[in-house]
Amino acid sequence: MTTWTPEDLVLLTGSESLVLTAGDVGPPGVEIGMVLVCGELYVRAYRGVRSRWYQAAQKHSHGQIRVGAVTRDVLLETRDTRPASEIDAA
Incomplete structure (x- = not known):
């Protein structure tokens, strides 16, 4: 799990998408x-567990996200997520 700073949360809350890279190089x-x-x-x-980025996330378990000019290292967890209803609502 990645711990978000208050500044990160403001940035993420104001965004609808991010750029995700799995692994160290790719x-x-x-x-x-x-x-x-x-x-x-x-x-x-979008394509479920067969998508390339999902497979890379499963393989590497870490990567980076980029939102605007901000880049953060993250841990990637591929699992049956909970709370699914709250994710659907968001």
């Missing part, structure tokens, strides 16, 4: 929609 990343629920950041693979 393609420039994929722009993906995201939501914040209870202070945690969630993204979903």
Whole structure:
């Protein structure tokens, strides 16, 4: 789990998408929609568990996100997420 600073939370709350890169080296990343629920950041693979970025996230378990000019290292968890209803609502 990544701990977000108050400044990070303001930036993430004001955004609808981010650029996600899995692993240390790789393609420039994929722009993906995201939501914040209870202070945690969630993204979903449009193509599900077979998408390339999801497979890379599972393999590497870490990467980077970029929102505007801000880049943060993150831990990537691929699992059945809870709270799914709150994620759907967001």
